[in-house]
Amino acid sequence: MSDILRTSGLTKRFRAAPVLSHLNLAVPEGSVYALVGPNGAGKTTCIKILMNLLRSSSGYAEVLGHDSRHLSPQDFAQIGYVSENQELPEWMTIEYFLGYLKPFYPTWDDARAAELLRQFDLPPARKLKELSRGMKMKAALASSLAYRPRLMVLDEPFTGLDPLVRDELIESLLDTAEEATIFISSHDLAEIETFASHIGYLDHGALKFSEEMAALTGRFREIEITLASPAAIPRPWPTVWLPPETSAAVVRFVDTEFNQERTVAEIRRLWTGVEDISVSPMPLRAIFVALAKTGRRAA
Secondary structure (H helix, E strand, O other), X not given: OOEEEEEEEEEEEEOOEEEEEEEEEXXXXXXXXXXXXXXXXXXXXXXXXXXXXXXOOEEEEEEOOEEHHXXXXXXXXXXXXXXXXXXXXXXXXXXXXXXXXXXXXXXXXXXXXXXXXXXXXXXXOOXXXXXXXXXXXXXXXXXXXXXXXXXXXXXOOOOOOOHHHHHHHHHXXXXXXXXXXXXXEOOOHHHHHHHOOEEEEXXXXXXXXXXXXXXXXXXXXXXXXXEOOOOOOOOOOOOOEOXXXXXXXXXXXXXXXXXXXXXXXXXXXXXXXXXXEEEEEOOHHHHHHHHHXXXXXXX
């Protein structure tokens, strides 16, 4: 499987402040790739560089096999882009807006556009300025999906949307996933977990990991150890275990490279008087919170 998006050593500074630091990212074609991370991690900056809306300070970004700084009209005709803060020509009606865009996209599908209007319950004669935020996001997404892009790039598309609108957008994205690669940044981790095939975690401009979702959720476990009596935290602490929390004779931590046999053996090596070991799978949100807390402590 080839990579539809790729960065190498991508770095961006605003004056002296680093926003991205030597980012090496690869998004496989045909994947639904979610880029997550705390506010200010650099997700939007990364997307804007990929879309040639910002220039990097150094490094390289590639989209559809081409340098992102030199994407052609033919390249952009294969890319759908929807942003949280996307500006729309609000004086246009939805119907006029779609008609205006059609000549720019050789693969525009009138039947698909009509289907999306029905699916999203978008009134063609309504002006964009008269739409709610959720309806504007639907209109923006419909205008991108109507030409069946090879790549969909979405920057925080679910922010501030009610659950029904969010579900409708996700449903349309799942339909699109059969024919397009989807690259999405989002804080809506519970929803992301239901449909993303790959995930990357960005923190302070650095990519901490990038892997398949199944591999990520398979290696993270929350561990709780009950001891016969209070005991000191061993030093050195295993590097693949996140910093622990203690309460009386209970120790809790997250193992980022869980293996049942290896983890249990390590626990029994480090502590005597282990009465119970509890192992719990972690949803994506819990993994995100644990990593974010660790990142703050290290900052």
